[in-house]
Amino acid sequence: EVQLVQSGAEVKKSGESLKISCKASGYFFINYWIGWVRQMPGKGLEWMGVIYPGDSDTRYSPSFQGQVTISADKSISTAYLQWSSLKASDTAMYYCARHISGNFPFDNWGQGTLVTVSS
Amino acid sequence: EIVLTQSPDTLSLSPGERATLSCRASQSVGSSFLAWYQHKPGQAPRLLIYGASDRATGIPDRFSGSGSGTDFTLTISRLEPEDFAVYYCQEYGGSHRTFGQGTKVEIK
Numbered sequence: 001e002v003q004l005v006q007s008g009a010e011v012k013k014s015g016e017s018l019k020i021s022c023k024a025s026g027y028f029f030i031n032y033w034i035g036w037v038r039q040m041p042g043k044g045l046e047w048m049g050v051i052y053p054g055d056s057d058t059r060y061s062p063s064f065q066g067q068v069t070i071s072a073d074k075s076i077s078t079a080y081l082q083w084s085s086l087k088a089s090d091t092a093m094y095y096c097a098r099h100i101s102g103n104f105p106f107d108n109w110g111q112g113t114l115v116t117v118s119s
Numbered sequence: 120e121i122v123l124t125q126s127p128d129t130l131s132l133s134p135g136e137r138a139t140l141s142c143r144a145s146q147s148v149g150s151s152f153l154a155w156y157q158h159k160p161g162q163a164p165r166l167l168i169y170g171a172s173d174r175a176t177g178i179p180d181r182f183s184g185s186g187s188g189t190d191f192t193l194t195i196s197r198l199e200p201e202d203f204a205v206y207y208c209q210e211y212g213g214s215h216r217t218f219g220q221g222t223k224v225e226i227k
Binding site for chain 2: 035037044045046047050059061062095097099103104105106107109110111112
């Protein structure tokens with residue numbers, strides 16, 4: 001069974017750093033892109049970027065380029081989303097999701113990680 | 120970057136009624152790389168439709184997708200109680216895979 005299991009909720013202060021994770025199981029990790037999607041409170045889904053763990057090729061939405069870093073450790077089938085300096089506006093639910101290489105949609109999603117940043 | 124505009128923002132319907140959701144793209148979506156997702160509160164989004172009209176595994180046949188180019192439609196033929204949710208379209212043909220802003224299907 002394909003599973004993407006995300007790390008637990010985080011409560012942080014503005015200016016702090018954070019790295020959240022998405023552990024994959026049930027499929028060949030390096031054959032699928034892993035993406036991150038933000039949902040701010042009361043808002044819609046926003047595509048942040050993706051990484052291909054096979055070669056670490058990473059693509060970012062222009063809106064998130066330079067604001068976050070997406071990485072992956074294929075030895076433990078885990079993808080990461082990290083911030084070096086959080087802002088209150090980073091408060092949101094973050095989902096990871098996978099899609100196979102090529103033009104395919106996200107077919108499996110993690111359960112989400114709620115990040116709360118206080119000022 | 121393609122911008123997707125969904126309409127309406129909210130659809131108020133009763134169980135058993137037909138729901139028609141629209142997704143319009145700012146430029147042509149190549150090869151119909153358009154997907155629809157269902158998202159319920161407290162749950163992960165679920166893929167419903169890909170390739171504009173192909174149902175994902177396990178999706179009931181009351182869900183159907185159509186369209187090409189810049190205009191796409193998701194139709195729910197007869198709403199079941201579990202279908203009340205927010206629906207998003209997404210284009211996935213380019214490097215940046217934008218979502219529409221969502222349509223909420225609520226109980227009337």
